Each structure stands twice: as structure tokens, then as C-alpha cells.
Amino acid sequence: MQVTVFLLLEILAFTALSTFVIIEFVTPLAVKLGLVDRPNQTRKHHIGDVPLAGGIAVFISTVLGCLFWFGESIQDLKFYFLASSFVVFVGILDDKYELSVRARLVGQAIVSFLIVIGAQTHLSYLGDLFGLGGVFLDPYSAFFMTVFAVLAVINAFNMLDGMDGLLGTVSIVPLMSAGFLMLESGSYMLAMLAFTLSSAIVPFLVYNIGIPGNKLTKIFLGDAGSMFLGLSVVFLMIAGSQGAETSFSPVTALWLTAIPLMDLATVTARRIYKRSPIFSADKEHLHHVLMRAGFSRKQILIVVLCSSLAFAIFGVFGEQTGLPEPLMFAAFLMCFGCYALLIHGRIRQQKFLAYIARYLNRRRQTEFG
Template sequence: MHILATIFTTFCFAFIAIKFFKPVAIEVGLVDKPCERKQHDGHIPLIGGISIFLAVLAATLLWLPSTLELRMYLIASAMMVFIGALDDKFDLRVRVRIVGQIIIASLMIYGVGGYISNLGDILGLGAIDIGAFGILFTYFGIIVVINAYNMIDGIDGLIGSLSVNTFTSIALLFLLSGQTDYLSYPLILATATLPYLMFNLGFFKNETKKIFMGDAGSMFVGLSVIWLLTMGTQGDSASFRPVTALWICAIPLMDMLAIVVRRYKNGKSPFKPDRDHLHHLLQRAGLSSKQTLVVISFGAALMSGFGIAGEYFNIAESIMFASFLLMFISYALSIRFISRRASFK
């Protein structure tokens, strides 16, 4: 009953926040304007992420016990949303965003002592404990995941669908492990995303009601994902294995890694925006925006399902890790094939 009340409250807060902040965003100019890289009609309010965060803030303060971990998460999230909103409004330089992400990562690492030190038995030689080096590894992991979810946000419904898939998968992993104390966190985040998806995908059949997630939202989602994955895989009360985390957020990670390598080979900045992401390539290969959304979302669900199955049936971590590497290689080759096909159209 408590879970149902939490979910209902979260959904209502998110919906109300969208209705309240939409005219405010238009008034202050917090909107996404069409350009060569952003092909949409009109100026779209960038309030999806702000509404999700406010719903999460309200629901957690109302329903969850006030712990140091929760307080640090909310402070870090508020800072991330603020930096993202500034980026949405003023298009901050990459180094400014990265510095902000490093500062926020420090809250997680030093504020609650949450960092990745155990990589699990991914090589079949025993658990890999990287000790204090895990602090640097965690900084790297936080920046990678935040920007992976930020970079995948390119067509209607994509970041929202991937977010719901990730948070729901984490909730299921907590449930399977019996770690119900943490179950409310991913459920709140998944529920808070649903009203955004309704507006973003045109549930109300009115283009003037459309909103976008914005960098405030995609970076907040990325921070929440890495926070939950670290909480779920590290420490004595770990709920699932580190290798499973790779499968839960496989599509954003693989898309980012593939495009960073491609940009580096072409002599471009890894953070310079372009139209060479997976969703762009699928569209250039002939799929519509809705078909692209379905294909990517279905693929993400399959990968999450494989990761959860591996956890449930206790498949060896080395096999799961090798399978992930094989999947990434297949993904990279497929992207090259799609890119070449698209270039001939």
C-alpha cells in the first residue's frame, strides 16, 4: 500500500510540475529552438527534467526516511539539474559541464563514501578489488554514464523510454534480491518520468503541449542511474553483480563509446554534437522516428532482460562480461554497416 501511495503521489507531482512550469519556461526563454541539428517545429519548453526532479524531490521527502545518503543524492541532483538548466539556456562550454559533474561526483564519493571498488569476477579469476583506485574509476564512471544518457537524447520518447527501462530493471533487481529498502528509489524515478513521456510523445494529440527533457533532465537521469547502480553493486549489502549494471544501461553506453571512437578517428571533439548517433543512423537508413524509437527501446529491454536473467540464474560473471564485449563488437559492426548503407541513400 505504501508503494502504491508513493507511485501515485510521484505521478501527480510530476504532472502538476509540467503544467505549472511550461508557461514559465516559455516566458523566460527556456526553450529548444529548431536548427540544422535539431529538426522540430516551434520552440519547445525544456522542462521535462525539472518536472521529474521536483516530483522525485517531493515524493522522497514525503515518503522515504531522511538518511544521509538520500540527502546527499537530492543535493547532488539539485546541482545537476541547475547546471543542466543553465546549459539548456546558455549552452555552456563542455569544460564547464565536466567540472560541474566532477564536483557533483565528489558529493557521492566523499559525502556518503559511495564508490566502485569491486568489479566482480568478470575475468573468471576471482573478484577484482581495485581498492582506492576505485575513486578515480568512479569519477570516470559517473562522467561516462551522465554523458551517455545526455548524448542519447535525440528523438521524441527515446530518453524517457530508456530511463523507464533502466529504472524499472533496477527496481526488479532490488526486488529479486530481497532488498526492498531501496526499491522505492527506482520506482519513484520511473514513475516521475511517465508524465514527461505522455507530453513528449503527444499523448494529448496537441503539438503545443509537447515538452523536451533538456540537458537538465538527461544529466539528472544519468546521475540517478549511476548512483543506483553503485548503491546496488557495491558494499556488503550489494543487491546484484557489477557486470549486470553494464546490461542495464547497455544502449546508452554502447552508443556513446561507439560515437566517441568514431569522432576521435575523424579528428573531432568527442563532445561535439552531430547527427551520427544510433537513432540518426536508423532514420537515415529508412526508419521513421516512431519505428526508430520502438527498435531502440525493444533492444534496450532485451539487453536489460538478458542482464536480469543472468543475475537470476547466476550465470558466471565472466560469461556475462564476455557476452557484453561480444555484443558491443556486434553493435559497432552493425553501426558501421548502417552508416555505410545510409550514406548511399
């Protein structure tokens, strides 16, 4: 497939327009089927019932976009789309019936097996992390490492979906970054998949965040959408960093997905330390901490998006300029340590984060007051 700027823009426009149309059809159907998010007294404070149509619409438009552009070549991605269909189905059941943790994990494990066994996508090479040579995994270790990675990223994205626009914008960053690197290396089909996914998310954000003055029906991604995006990102990260012809190193994949992974790791470690159930819902995620520190929702969205962009830009820069992998890995661990101390350490939001929030709010009042 010869990819030109015109073809790329055509793909983005077609997918975005089809997503707008699909949202208009799927939203009333979701309401009729009872796929709505109802507010409660604990974690859900939105106004009224909100249709969980975003994820379904993004999935359908991605499939249609890939069918339109790839034609019969889409067979090369058949197991990815099979796994995606199943994870969306599990997500719809979870949105409707609130599945138990065990049922969700079983469904996600099946999805992992489809990716590993069916798509033959294995995480068998971890890169030269310590400057001692490449770290290779034997087939059994690679199997379990891949299953663990798929489960971790799916749940990381699911956990991050707690505020309007947050997961959608954070998902576009690794998708566009990976798409660029894949395009550079000649992995055109994977690059087009990444760009198609990105363009399908944008119309959802219009409905989810809203535009001043419009009267569009507000929708959420739902578990179907968050798990689908998590699966798509981890599939592209593994497919792009493994095999004979790679688009980027495994450590670059860490930088592209830094925010979801850091949020998952710190929240999980905190729950283990407190002896709380790992999959129990709480208010210790990044957006919760920033909200308690005094940041507005708009400020949180900007802070998280800019942080995600900064990590991804460094990852792409390191990949393009050939920075040593041990250096990139050490820098990632340092950033992760700073993140953990800042968000969950003793110098939490009461001090540094609260100071930043007050400063931003004072500037906003000065400019608009």
C-alpha cells in the same frame, strides 16, 4: 520499510499525478525564463520553441515523492539529492546560456565528488570478469574509476537525448530493472527511489511524445533532465552493485545500461579515430544512423526500446539464475562488437539496416494501405 504491492502502486500513482501537476506549473515558468529549445538549420528541426521543463518537473516530483514516502529516512540519500540538485542547476544554466564544454565538465566533476566523497558510493569491485577471481580496486583507483563512470554515464544519457521519447523510455528500463533486483534483495529505499524516478518519467513522456487528439504543450527534458537521469541511473547502478550487501553484480549493471554505454563508446571511438573533438555534436548516434537507414521516428523508438529491454532482461535473467560473471561479461563484449559493426562498421545502415527499414515500411503500407 515493508513494501507491499498496494504501497508500490500508491507510490507510482502519487508521483505520476504530482508530475502532471508540476509540469503544468513549470512549463509557463520555463517559457517566461527563456528556457526553451529553438529550432535551427543544423540539428534541431522541431516546430517552434519548445519549453525545457521536463527535467525540472521530473526532478521536483522525485524529490517530493521521496520526501512523502521516506520522511526523515531521506537523510540517508541526502548527498544523492544534493548532487542531483547541483546537476539540475548546471543543466538549467546550460539550457539557458549554452555553457562551454569545460564549464559543463567542471560542474559534472563536482557532482561526481559529491557522490564519491559525500555519499560514499565507490566503484571498488568490478566483479569476476575473467574467471580469475574478483577484481578489486585500491581506494585511489576506485575514486578515479567512480568519477569516470559518473561522468561517462551522465554524458551518455545527455548524448542520447536527441529524439522525442527516446531517453525517457530508455531510462525507465534500467530504473525498473534495478528497482526489481533491489526489491528482491531487500534494498527497499534504493528500490523505491528507482520506482519513483520511473513513475515521474511517464507523465513527461505523455507531454513529450503526445497522445493522438490531445492538445498538451510539447516539452523537452533539456540538459537538466538528461543529466539528472544519467546521474540517477549511475548512482543506482553503483549503489546496487557495491558494498557488503549487493543487489546485482557490476556486470549486470552493464547489461541494464547497455544502449547508452554502447552508443557513447562507439561515438567517442569514432570521433577519436577521425580526430574530431570528443564533445563535438554530430549525427552519428544510434537514432541518427537508424533515421538515415530509413526508419521512421516511431520505428526507431520501438527498436531502441526493445533492444534496451532485451539487454536488461538478459541481465536480470543472468543475475537471478546465477550465470557465471565471466560468461555474462564475454557475452556483453560480443554484443558490443556486433553493435559497433552494425551501427558504425562497413556493413552499416546502407545494407542490413536499410533492408530492415524497407521491409518494415512495406509491411506498414500493406497493412494500412
